[in-house]
Amino acid sequence: MIKKRKSLWRRLKENRAVQTLSTILLPVLFGVLIIALWQGQILHKIFNTDINTLPLPSRICRIILDNLPSIGENALYTIIVALAGLIIGSIIGYLIAVFASLFQKWGAGGLTIVGAFNAIPIVALAPVMSNWTKDVSSDPNFRSMVAKTLVVMIVCIASMSINAFRGLTELKPFALDLMSSYAAKKRTVFFKLRLPNSIPYVFTALRVSVPISIISAVVSEYFAEYIVGVGREIRENIVLGQYPTAWAYIVVACLIGIAMYGLLMAVEAIVLKNRRIKN
Amino acid sequence: MMKSINRIRSSKALVMLVWVLGIVVIWEIFAFVVAATKRTPENILPHIWQIIASFFDPKPVANGMSCTQIVLTNAGQTLSRAGQGFLIGTLIGFVLAILMKLSRIVEKIAAPYLMLIQLIPILGMAPIILAMTHDIGSSRIIIAAILTFYPVATNTLAGLNSVEKAKYELMYSYAAKKSTIYFKMLIPSCIPYFFTGLKIAAPMAITASILVDTLQGDGGLGCMLSQSLKHAMSIYVFWDIVVFSAVIGVLSCSLMGWIEKLISPLKRIERKTKKKGAA
Amino acid sequence: MSRTNAYNPKNDVEIAINNVSVVFKDNKGNDVKALDNVDFDIHKGEFISLLGPSGCGKTTLLRTIADLLEPTSGNVRVSGMTPKEIRLMQKFGIVFQSPVLFEWRTVKKNIELPLEIMGYSKKDRSDRADEMLEMVGLTKFANHYPQQLSGGMQQRVGIARAFGIRPEILLMDEPFSALDEFTKEKLHLDLLKIWEKTNKTIVFVTHNIQEAVFLSNRICVLSPHPGRLSAVVDVDLPYPRTTDMRDTPHFGELVSKVRNSFEGGSL
Numbered sequence: 001m002i003k004k005r006k007s008l009w010r011r012l013k014e015n016r017a018v019q020t021l022s023t024i025l026l027p028v029l030f031g032v033l034i035i036a037l038w039q040g041q042i043l044h045k046i047f048n049t050d051i052n053t054l055p056l057p058s059r060i061c062r063i064i065l066d067n068l069p070s071i072g073e074n075a076l077y078t079i080i081v082a083l084a085g086l087i088i089g090s091i092i093g094y095l096i097a098v099f100a101s102l103f104q105k106w107g108a109g110g111l112t113i114v115g116a117f118n119a120i121p122i123v124a125l126a127p128v129m130s131n132w133t134k135d136v137s138s139d140p141n142f143r144s145m146v147a148k149t150l151v152v153m154i155v156c157i158a159s160m161s162i163n164a165f166r167g168l169t170e171l172k173p174f175a176l177d178l179m180s181s182y183a184a185k186k187r188t189v190f191f192k193l194r195l196p197n198s199i200p201y202v203f204t205a206l207r208v209s210v211p212i213s214i215i216s217a218v219v220s221e222y223f224a225e226y227i228v229g230v231g232r233e234i235r236e237n238i239v240l241g242q243y244p245t246a247w248a249y250i251v252v253a254c255l256i257g258i259a260m261y262g263l264l265m266a267v268e269a270i271v272l273k274n275r276r277i278k279n
Numbered sequence: 280m281m282k283s284i285n286r287i288r289s290s291k292a293l294v295m296l297v298w299v300l301g302i303v304v305i306w307e308i309f310a311f312v313v314a315a316t317k318r319t320p321e322n323i324l325p326h327i328w329q330i331i332a333s334f335f336d337p338k339p340v341a342n343g344m345s346c347t348q349i350v351l352t353n354a355g356q357t358l359s360r361a362g363q364g365f366l367i368g369t370l371i372g373f374v375l376a377i378l379m380k381l382s383r384i385v386e387k388i389a390a391p392y393l394m395l396i397q398l399i400p401i402l403g404m405a406p407i408i409l410a411m412t413h414d415i416g417s418s419r420i421i422i423a424a425i426l427t428f429y430p431v432a433t434n435t436l437a438g439l440n441s442v443e444k445a446k447y448e449l450m451y452s453y454a455a456k457k458s459t460i461y462f463k464m465l466i467p468s469c470i471p472y473f474f475t476g477l478k479i480a481a482p483m484a485i486t487a488s489i490l491v492d493t494l495q496g497d498g499g500l501g502c503m504l505s506q507s508l509k510h511a512m513s514i515y516v517f518w519d520i521v522v523f524s525a526v527i528g529v530l531s532c533s534l535m536g537w538i539e540k541l542i543s544p545l546k547r548i549e550r551k552t553k554k555k556g557a558a
Numbered sequence: 559m560s561r562t563n564a565y566n567p568k569n570d571v572e573i574a575i576n577n578v579s580v581v582f583k584d585n586k587g588n589d590v591k592a593l594d595n596v597d598f599d600i601h602k603g604e605f606i607s608l609l610g611p612s613g614c615g616k617t618t619l620l621r622t623i624a625d626l627l628e629p630t631s632g633n634v635r636v637s638g639m640t641p642k643e644i645r646l647m648q649k650f651g652i653v654f655q656s657p658v659l660f661e662w663r664t665v666k667k668n669i670e671l672p673l674e675i676m677g678y679s680k681k682d683r684s685d686r687a688d689e690m691l692e693m694v695g696l697t698k699f700a701n702h703y704p705q706q707l708s709g710g711m712q713q714r715v716g717i718a719r720a721f722g723i724r725p726e727i728l729l730m731d732e733p734f735s736a737l738d739e740f741t742k743e744k745l746h747l748d749l750l751k752i753w754e755k756t757n758k759t760i761v762f763v764t765h766n767i768q769e770a771v772f773l774s775n776r777i778c779v780l781s782p783h784p785g786r787l788s789a790v791v792d793v794d795l796p797y798p799r800t801t802d803m804r805d806t807p808h809f810g811e812l813v814s815k816v817r818n819s820f821e822g823g824s825l
Binding site: 053108110112122124131211218230243246258 | 410
């Protein structure tokens with residue numbers, strides 16, 4: 001039979017190496033293009049703005065490098081708040097889910113309400129927390145930290161408890177029947193079946209929580225009593241008209257987010273290594 | 280059968296009722312403790328009835344307007360901008376998802392940035408966007424749109440990618456055109472996912488708009504919220520706005536659910552069959 | 559009206575499978591032969607089964623006919639044309655293992671889907687769908703959604719949709735394998751009734767020997783690793799077939815004959 005010659009385009013499309021290369025190369029080229037447009041001040045023409053409001057990438061980099069110690073200190077406070085809130089909130093969220101899975105009829109109703117908390121704007125939450133923690137300590141830095149952590153915590157509780165509840169209750173068909181055929185105790189069912197089943201759901205929750213925890217930390221810093229943290233520096237510098245410094249802090253906030261998300265992906269890859277097959 | 284369905288439905292409502300009552304009771308216990316121990320309890324945790332009463336109190340608190348008048352007049356400004364941003368963000372998110380499905384090149388370029396964009400603290404960038412646009416109204420719209428765009432795009436794309444291979448083969452065997460495949464198969468099947476995105480995005484758009492309010496003294500819910508916190512007017516304005524924004528956030532989410540049910544007969548069926556399953 | 563034996567060598571050749579081989583690459587990049595030099599003809603109006611265990615390439619063969627897969631060597635001709643030409647002329651009806659219904663469309667709208675794509679008028683679509691619904695006995699369920707139906711009813715919708723376009727050739731890929739025995743036997747009778755009424759060529763993929771014997775007038779037995787045609791068995795049971803034929807000694811003989819025709823004897 002006559003074998004049709006495939007066109008060059010078709011052959012490129014089907015070549016695996018070309019595909020992998022383009023998956024990396026195309027986004028990188030796009031990023032380089034944007035930065036070039038930015039540095040070349042073409043973005044400024046598009047957005048109709050000046051190099052003070054939208055400083056050049058080179059300037060932002062220089063500011064970050066020149067002010068590393070103070071930026072580092074502010075970043076550290078933000079990271080502490082975000083991480084502490086994330087960890088405490090996720091643990092509490094998981095415990096709520098465990099509790100709800102023990103009394104499923106009542107638990108599901110409770111979680112609907114927890115889900116509604118998700119819809120409460122952080123802006124409303126932050127000042128309330130500031131008020132509540134007035135008497136926690138005489139050190140304004142410390143009590144601000146507590147208030148900010150509480151905001152992050154509350155935001156993280158909702159996504160973790162809802163996802164973990166699904167992980168603890170949405171079991172594979174017949175898994176429960178199998179366990180009861182072994183006459184397994186409730187405790188055994190929990191540790192051998194429900195807990196392992198919930199692990200992927202925990203990571204689903206964390207993927208949502210990690211970005212939210214940083215955004216919540218940044219926003220709650222706006223309303224905090226004590227002036228510290230990446231978010232507060234963004235705002236203070238803008239009030240003073242120092243846009244380049246504010247941009248430097250925005251870039252730092254992004255870097256914190258990327259680092260935390262990358263860390264999460266790495267942990268997930270290790271923990272769920274043997275479960276990947278099913279996908 | 281009808282009877283048992285009703286029983287389950289009413290018992291579900293009962294569960295929710297008990298939970299809401301439980302929260303009210305806990306709130307009130309703390310409110311009594313706060314009232315007994317703090318000098319200005321209304322700053323920390325007022326009684327629920329005090330908040331409700333403040334909604335109906337015709338006494339003017341600022342500019343000759345009562346609490347409710349302040350909340351409602353400012354809410355119009357905030358919510359209309361949030362709504363506009365939400366619509367723009369939805370449109371952009373949906374179109375991007377379709378483009379990513381249509382072209383592998385667009386998909387490869389956009390996929391990593393779609394993940395990165397959630398790690399940028401957009402809310403933290405609010406002051407800069409305000410500085411670039413010099414207009415609080417368009418800042419609200421832009422930020423609400425950016426926050427909406429991400430969940431809509433990712434969820435819609437997930438929906439477009441969820442269509443099983445056999446459906447493509449069926450359309451292929453009918454020699455269906457590309458546009459037919461999109462309009463008759465891909466777009467209808469991504470609708471439930473699209474609405475999941477909208478449900479996540481709607482409260483976020485409102486949060487964004489309120490946050491942008493706090494940056495300038497031009498009115499809007501956020502602006503009144505910070506003025507009330509600074510004691511420029513009754514503190515109950517603050518509590519009213521917290522309650523109002525929480526309720527609006529939850530309602531915006533359920534509104535999306537109602538719209539979904541309205542346009543998608545499938546959703547109504549699912550509810551029907553779920554109820555059948557429960558009975 | 560009823561045929562005693564639909565297989566008649568004088569009938570026109572409808573589908574010619576000429577030395578078809580299909581080679582896949584596995585994950586490690588090694589070549590895997592799914593089909594090795596399969597060569598036979600399918601005649602107009604036949605009910606032919608492609609029978610074999612998993613891995614014998616029966617579905618692969620069906621896919622080469624349906625233009626879902628290009629053979630590595632050899633070719634398939636349908637009425638003298640390539641499968642692609644036939645597909646573009648919209649002459650194939652396909653039924654998959656799962657019903658593949660569009661869950662946002664009612665049963666009737668699902669049957670109308672291919673007719674919409676082919677540009678039938680609204681009235682024609684509706685009339686044809688009603689006719690098909692009656693044929694598969696689902697008239698009462700026209701306005702239900704697929705998820706409100708049982709698995710067997712869903713598969714009947716899939717069959718109605720395939721027949722609705724009045725295809726020249728019906729390709730069925732293990733359409734009943736997910737159903738229980740009772741539903742399956744009922745659908746067997748339904749399918750035969752429709753086939754006798756419409757005179758279409760049916761290519762039916764299955765791994766169930768009894769099913770193949772009961773339905774077809776000819777069975778292509780395929781053996782795995784690599785997939786080869788190991789025998790073609792004529793089924794001389796008269797049509798219309800009835801359920802009690804399953805209990806006749808002759809039916810049993812045919813089943814044993816098919817079973818023994820697998821390469822290397824019985825499985």
